[in-house]
Amino acid sequence: MESPSNQLAQHFTYALNEPSSTYTYLLADSESAEAVIIDPVLETVERDLMLVNQLGLTLKMAVNTHCHADHITGSGQLKRRVTGLQSAISRLSGASADLLLSEGDTIPFGRHVLTVRETPGHTDGCVTLVLGDQSLAFTGDTLLIRGCGRTDFQQGCAKRLYDSVHKKIFTLPDQCLVYPAHDYKGQTVSTVGEERRFNPRLTKNLEEFIDIMNNLNLQKPAKIDVAVPANLVCGLHEV
Numbered sequence: 574m575e576s577p578s579n580q581l582a583q584h585f586t587y588a589l590n591e592p593s594s595t596y597t598y599l600l601a602d603s604e605s606a607e608a609v610i611i612d613p614v615l616e617t618v619e620r621d622l623m624l625v626n627q628l629g630l631t632l633k634m635a636v637n638t639h640c641h642a643d644h645i646t647g648s649g650q651l652k653r654r655v656t657g658l659q660s661a662i663s664r665l666s667g668a669s670a671d672l673l674l675s676e677g678d679t680i681p682f683g684r685h686v687l688t689v690r691e692t693p694g695h696t697d698g699c700v701t702l703v704l705g706d707q708s709l710a711f712t713g714d715t716l717l718i719r720g721c722g723r724t725d726f727q728q729g730c731a732k733r734l735y736d737s738v739h740k741k742i743f744t745l746p747d748q749c750l751v752y753p754a755h756d757y758k759g760q761t762v763s764t765v766g767e768e769r770r771f772n773p774r775l776t777k778n779l780e781e782f783i784d785i786m787n788n789l790n791l792q793k794p795a796k797i798d799v800a801v802p803a804n805l806v807c808g809l810h811e812v
């Protein structure tokens with residue numbers, strides 16, 4: 574008897590969008606071919622649809638882990654192209670979508686399910702999506718590999734992010750794979766156990782963490798002024 578994650582593995586893939594270093598994930602049930610896409614990017618919708626068609630998948634849901642500030646989501650364009658596709662984002666994001674997600678909600682696809690964990694801090698509406706057997710977690714911008722999302726805009730709060738990671742992600746099994754929404758060094762996957770031990774920010778105490786986050790001195794994302802309004806309607810903005 575295969576474990577749920579083995580049955581899923583045949584159709585689990587991810588791909589990078591170069592300018593924003595965003596990872597988009599495509600998950601599918603190998604039996605029913607029902608699929609979910611996580612954090613699609615407008616510029617890579619054609620690429621994603623080609624893969625969906627090549628694999629013979631039925632794309633049911635486009636889930637955004639939060640209202641991104643650095644790129645426009647592909648969920649609006651996907652809805653225009655795929656009959657029956659629904660968009661989703663957290664209720665706390667303040668964005669509109671077909672499905673507004675809250676803590677504990679589930680997103681089923683075939684025999685599988687993603688469970689929503691609210692993980693605010695980078696933004697108010699950030700969520701982490703955990704596969705039913707807790708073998709995989711899609712952490713959005715909450716937990717990055719050896720890093721985390723910035724907390725200096727969009728209702729960001731270092732203390733909330735610290736609490737989210739420690740209470741909602743570091744409580745997952747050590748071997749749970751961590752798939753972030755971005756990586757700026759080309760790293761693709763980590764584990765909860767690795768990040769709990771080696772994440773240079775989140776291994777610190779709260780006070781030290783807040784100090785690190787207050788001194789990142791990052792530039793504002795280049796596309797923030799167009800991306801946020803578009804993402805507040807999940808990519809169904811006027812073009």
Ligand SMILES: N[C@@H](CCC(=O)N[C@@H](CSS)C(=O)NCC(=O)O)C(=O)O
Pocket residue numbers: 593641642643714720721722723724755789791792793794795796
């Ligand atoms: N230069 C990029 C934006 C880079 C950035 O700010 N990344 C965010 C996630 S996207 S809002 C972040 O949280 N980074 C954390 C870090 O430690 O780098 C652009 O112009 O788009």
